[in-house]
């Protein structure tokens with residue numbers, strides 16, 4: 001099924017094999033002797049336990065080539081999963097903190113993204129995320145340091161440790177982003193309460209909410225999201241691995257669809273969570289008993305919720321309608 005992926009951290013596509021290859025290339029010593037040892041650490045109790053490993057492993061990403069190789073490897077895999085369009089997050093602060101300039105990151109990623117239509121048959125957008133646990137001043141400094149690259153960036157986002165870091169503090173950086181013509185998204189309602197989703201909508205003015213699954217605890221919020229058809233980028237295998245849900249069979253995805261929300265299915269950090277986007281489609285189909293029409297709705301939603309121009313969006317939607325299993 002043709003689909004768009006709208007919630008994908010490029011750093012979360014760093015597979016153990018590439019991590020070890022880049023460690024070797026850059027002379028970085030990892031605190032794991034083998035790929036098996038590293039994989040054994042992929043047992044998470046919550047978001048923070050994942051983030052600790054996610055940031056640690058980024059030590060191997062140092063040069064423009066590293067970022068280009070990382071993105072190209074993701075795009076090759078994504079195409080095999082039916083992805084025709086990808087809107088890709090990156091975390092500049094996770095790299096500048098280690099002395100890697102934002103320009104190195106953007107140049108490497110855009111080298112792979114620019115080649116993607118002809119190399120992989122995938123169109124892309126780039127979304128620059130701020131690390132909410134680093135605070136609003138650091139986000140502002142990051143935004144200003146990225147100004148020379150904004151013509152290659154479609155949107156800003158907000159990620160990292162959610163609880164205790166509500167969206168409202170980031171009002172000014174989102175105002176500047178919108179003023180610069182960028183779209184706005186934010187992680188909210190993953191581990192954080194519905195109040196954070198309200199703030200993302202009303203204070204930051206986001207065009208999409210990333211995750212948003214805890215919105216289901218607040219009927220008024222559900223009504224608002226449905227009325228405005230605010231897209232939610234849901235990541236089922238991520239929610240399972242980070243213990244947002246105990247079992248995939250308990251996932252609120254069917255209730256979200258039932259409530260008329262514009263829901264999409266995505267992979268978040270596929271190298272860590274046991275599956276790329278089509279694996280997420282298959283997992284929810286099997287665990288939640290979703291039928292073929294519902295899966296097609298999810299694929300249609302992914303293009304409807306994208307930042308594509310209308311003409312390209314219509315072309316992809318026609319591909320979904322023409323698709324036969």
Ligand SMILES: Nc1ncnc2[nH]cnc12
Nearest residue numbers: 009159160161187268269
């Ligand atoms: N699921 C997630 N939530 C918040 N920040 C993240 N960074 C990478 N993956 C994330």
Ligand SMILES: [Zn+2]
Nearest residue numbers: 007009159268
């Ligand atoms: Zn995410």
